[in-house]
Amino acid sequence: MIHPSSLTRRTLIASAAAAAAGLALPAAALAPATDLAPLPGRPPAITPAERLARVAKAQRLMRAAGIGALLIEPGASMVYFTGVRWGLSERLTAVVIPAEGDAAIVTPFFEAPSVRQTLVIPAEIRTWQEDEDPLKLVAAILRDRGVATKPVAMEERVRFFASDGLARALPDARIVPGAPVVRGCRMVKSPAEIALMQHATDITIAAYAHVVPRVAPGMSPADVTKMMDAANRALGGETMFSLVLMGAASALPHGSREPQVAKAGEVVLMDCGCAVEGYQSDVSRTFVPGGATARQREVFAQVAHGQHIAFEAARIGAPAGTVDDQVRRYYESLGYGPGYAWPGLSHRTGHGIGLDGHEPVNLVHGEATPLAAGMCFSNEPGLYIPGSFGVRIEDCFHMTDAGPKWFSTPPKTIDAPLG
Structure with missing residues (x-):
């Protein structure tokens, strides 16, 4: 490119x-392409039902591997599972998919309305203020979902500050690679x-x-x-x-x-x-x-x-x-x-x-x-x-x-x- x-x-x-x-x-x-028009037959967008089926498959893979939850930062995997289109920044926005129950999204307070605009699956949104640690919020979600003592999988593009911050906020948790779960869904x-x-x-x-x-x-x-x-x-x-x-x-x-x-x-x-x-x-x-x-x-x-x-x-x-x-x-x-x-x-x-x-x-x-x-x-x-x-x-x-x-x-x- x-x-x-x-x-x-x-x-x-x-x-x-x-x-x-x-x-x-x-x-x-x-010259602009003024003699061209959109191709007919554009397929429909991915439905919310299909995205929920993807989440369910990820949860099955997590349970089979003994994983408690999957953490995802913005990018294609976030779009794949939730529909949320978001960009990476120094302010953490992340999706937590537990092995059981609905997904949760952690995002800055002032970003929540924008995040909701593309969210297409049921998901709890928890917000953090500028003087708070968002990884403590992630840890709280894991505790509330009853998976804080199980391994937490990181999608392979999650940045170090997020995985390291979660390890500090939840010292008893074991951080493991999320690639087997994410690839197990997205490759096919x-x-x-x-x-x-x-x-x-x-x-x-x-x-x-x-x-x-x-x-x-x-x-x-x-x-x-x-x-x-x-x-x-x-x-x-x-x-x-x-x-x-x-x-x-x-x-x-x-x-x-x-x-x-x-x-x-x-x-x-x-x-x-x-x-x-x-x-x-x-x-x-x-x-x-x-x-x-x-x-x-x-x-x-x-x-x-x-x-x-x-x-x-x-x-x-x-x-x-x-x-x-x-x-x-x-x-x-x-x-x-x-x-x-x-x-x-x-x-x-x-x-x-x-x-x-x-x-x-x-x-x-x-x-x-x-x-x-x-x-x-x-x-x-x-x-x-x-x-x-x-x-x-x-x-x-x-x-x-x-x-x-x-x-x-x-x-x-x-x-x-x-x-």
């Missing part, structure tokens, strides 16, 4: 470079979640169809990003990220600080995603304005086959890491690597996706978690040749009882990069 603060700088650098080269930036780079998506992810992907594919034909020599990454973000919004998505890499920068998977301008015969690599009701898409496309070279075509074909190998390797019950292993074995047979070395596939083959763009588990060597129906992954076995170019084709899939199913159709050739 390109850091927003770098976009203005990159636009200025690219504009200067284009002017020096005698190129005029196309007006399309700044429901049909409603998959429908939202499908719609987000449909929007991103439609945005690519709008943008890719408009990318022309002289454009900067910021110009293309602006077009892509506008298209995602016009089509009904919430823009999450638009990474655009050009020329030699495409060999660096997450970008370069060097100025970039689109040129005929050079690779443009786009990695973009949006969200619908918080559920994300993640799609990468690689193309060459003006036509690709023989070497660019060759690498693209190799990546396309690598993506096919990953898809075929994703079978119910297979350890997630074996998907990465099979792709890497093929690439090494071509002379890439070994392992994660350049030139080659320098990152994992894929990652989990849902409310977070990257979430457990990953398609990476050594990951033993077995694939199960409802799991969702990116499939992006890119090849990167430092100093030259990189190719990434990325499409996401979800596991069904019969095997993997694409959210989007992968392209076959670099001449038809939209699939």
Whole structure:
């Protein structure tokens, strides 16, 4: 993802470079997506009943593990269980899900009305004033729920000050990892979640169809990003990220600080995603304005086959890491690597996706978690040749009882990069 603060700088650098080269930036780079409209068929939001079922599942997992409660700070897991959309700050807002009974939310007194605006499940709200310790409030909730002597699980993104503060407020409690509970719920998506992810992907594919034909020599990454973000919004998505890499920068998977301008015969690599009701898409496309070279075509074909190998390797019950292993074995047979070395596939083959763009588990060597129906992954076995170019084709899939199913159709050739 390109850091927003770098976009203005990159636009200025690219504009200067284009002017020096005698190129005029196309007006399309700044044009709004006025010819686009929201895609029809937007799925409904996750219902309160489904969120309550998630809480009930978490409680079953806690009871089975002998855990008394789960503590969650703002982020995707808070949204997942309660609907509450909140940002992290130095003032603690947290959800306590006990192994039995209703959830409780701790938040500053003056924030409670705002927290209630997105809360969609029954939950007690306890507030604290600026001169009070919110972790003592959490400890009181655990005592009232009768679980103060049982292990308290921390969602993996809970900050140290919160876990440490609770340990001080409740010295007899044992703090344990909450990942087995949270992952046990979030890793397997429901049909409603998959429908939202499908719609987000449909929007991103439609945005690519709008943008890719408009990318022309002289454009900067910021110009293309602006077009892509506008298209995602016009089509009904919430823009999450638009990474655009050009020329030699495409060999660096997450970008370069060097100025970039689109040129005929050079690779443009786009990695973009949006969200619908918080559920994300993640799609990468690689193309060459003006036509690709023989070497660019060759690498693209190799990546396309690598993506096919990953898809075929994703079978119910297979350890997630074996998907990465099979792709890497093929690439090494071509002379890439070994392992994660350049030139080659320098990152994992894929990652989990849902409310977070990257979430457990990953398609990476050594990951033993077995694939199960409802799991969702990116499939992006890119090849990167430092100093030259990189190719990434990325499409996401979800596991069904019969095997993997694409959210989007992968392209076959670099001449038809939209699939």
